Amino acid sequence: MNFSSRLSRLRSEWAPSVPRELLAGAVATFALIPEVIAFSFVAGVDPAVGLYASFIISIVIAVFGARPAMVSAAAGSVALVAAPLVASHGLQYLLAAGLLAGAMQIVFGLCRMGMLIRFVSSSVRTGFVNALAVLIFSAQLPHLQDANIATWTMLGLGLLLIYGLPWLGQRLQIKALTAIPSPLICVLVLTLLGSALGLPLKTVADLGQLPDSLPLFGLPEVPASLQTLRIIAPPALAIAMVGLLESVLTAAVVDDMTGTPSDKNRECTGLGLANMTASVFGGITGCGMIGQAVGNVKYGGRGRLSTLFAGVFLLILMVALKPWVSQVPVIALVAIMVMVSVSTFDWKSLGNLRRLPYLSSAVMLATVAVTLGTHNLAAGVLTGVVLSGLFFSIKVSRMLQVSYSDDAHTGQRIWQVSGQVFFASADALIEAFDVRAAAGSSVCIDVSRAHFWDITAVAALDKVVERLRQHGCTVEVRGLNSDGQRLQQRLNA
CATH class of the missing domain: 3.30.750.24 (STAS domain)
Structure with a gap:
């Protein structure tokens, strides 16, 4: 392979279109902020811990991960697993567990466990996507509880901007309205309106203390003993498996959206390296974020640059532009997440419930039901995989x-x-x-x-x-x- 072909391959992998990659990464960043802060509270840690992790994971996974344009960060499913360990032993033990979980994920990747995605049927994947879309939407409801008229009005305006501007740009042939992702315009317009009119809106600053410095390197401050290993090993294994499952499924969704394949085993090792790096810089572990990944791809992200910029832009917003970001209305971010949930949901699957075999529909609905009931994506997917295997065995056994x-x-x-x-x-x-x-x-x-x-x-x-x-x-x-x-x-x- 000559130099020209290598350069062309690198460009296609990293940045097919630099402006679109940067703008799409910016959309993913704004979609990350409310969820990462919320997930930090779920895990029982300061928002800075989740935000640091998201910045580091995005950068490392952009370089070492397998799926271009996929966004990885601190995730809710991992936070649910981490919360009991934080409550019982504190943050330092969580960081140690994250370090061990990352090492496990690297081993899983080297053992080619990423190929387990082959055992996840399309019905389970559809259920996974639909359940996650519902969870993303339901996570926005607390922000609307006891909301005032100004909040509801700004939500309506935000959705109008997000959906209306691209339509208007196509209708009137205005390139600026189609070139700039409408969620970014939504954030800018709602922030300016909220500040100029003095509207009583909840802002990002109200969600929690934002970081004001760069993360520092440091090993977890825990005793190096077998007792420590006994404490962190079970949650580390759970974190590794949940993160692996969600990342591989998210990569599969992005594969379908972009029509390009990815190496799931490399994604496992890349995620493990990212989680180990996040842990030694004071961040919690994470995995693939399907909502943000869908938003990134929807607005033009196709290369690694969009993932890299999502992490870099997050750090810029949190540290260098902290005073401005603190004034961004939460409702603007809620509008973005509503758009993400609508885009994530597979609406065709509703019409397919009658057309597809009833066992396939049952697997999809069971995956959704268990995920929503437990708020655990791994539990829902595991249920779907078990049911798929059971139904397949019954069907094949009848062929004797x-x-x-x-x-x-x-x-x-x-x-x-x-x-x-x-x-x-x-x-x-x-x-x-x-x-x-x-x-x-x-x-x-x-x-x-x-x-x-x-x-x-x-x-x-x-x-x-x-x-x-x-x-x-x-x-x-x-x-x-x-x-x-x-x-x-x-x-x-």
Whole structure:
């Protein structure tokens, strides 16, 4: 590969269009602020801890992650897992757990556990996306509780700007309205109006103390002992698994939106490195943020620059532009998150409920229900994966067919087995043979049209042969493939 082609590849991976990447990253930053602060409170830490983490994770994942344009930061699912550890042992133990969780994620990536995404069906992915959209929307409702007229008016104006400006720009052929993401215009207009008119609006400063300096390097201040490891290991494993699951699923969503693939194993190692770096700079762990990633892609983010700038711009806003950011009305950020939730939800899935097989719809709805009921995306996805596997096993087990015929010349009874034989269909195989009716005869079991997948299946075949012989039959098994023969040898060893 020559220098020109390498340069072209780097540009396509980092910044297909620099202005669009920067503007899209800015949208993702404003979408991050309210959620990260809220998630910090969920975890029981200061907002600065979550904001530092989001800045560091975004920068590291932009360089070492696999999915360009994906936004990663401090996330609610990780905060839920982290909260009990903070409550019982404090922030330093959480940082130590984050360091261990990051190391685990690197190991998971090296062990190619990112390929587990293949076991997540499209129904589960749809349920994951829809549940997250609902959670994003519901997270905005506390900001609207007991809201005054000014707040509701500004929310309506914000949504009008977000949705109306792009439509107006296309209708009137005004490039400025289509080139600049409307959420940025929404933030600017609502901030200026709120300040100029002195409206009684809740601002970002009211959400919590913002950082006023750069994060400092430092290892967690915990004893280096087995007792510490016993304390942090269980939550670290939970953080690693939840973060891995949410990041890989978010990467899959961005893959679908952009029509480009990504290396899920590299995403695992990149996330682990990002979380380890965040932990030694005083930040909590994080993972892929599907709402912000959708917003980033929606407004033109396609390369790593948008992810990098989301982190850099977040630090600029929090430190250099802190006085201005403190005056941004929370309702402007709520309007952005409402747009993100609407964009995230798969509206076609509602129409597909009747058209798709009812088991697929049941998996999707179960994923949504468990996620909303537990506020835990990992629990919802795990439920969907288990149900998908169960329904698949039931469906495949029903494909097993056993029939028989008697040879007119030899009088031999020939049983023909066809289909897939495994743990879910093994009992059906045994029950299909009427051994009493065949007592004392010559029997042939033809399994050339069947595939035996596991030890349970081979054991079931052996049990059928044994029962037939107990009833005085001479038994011949014909057509067992090489995989089945190997399993049989292991079973009888």
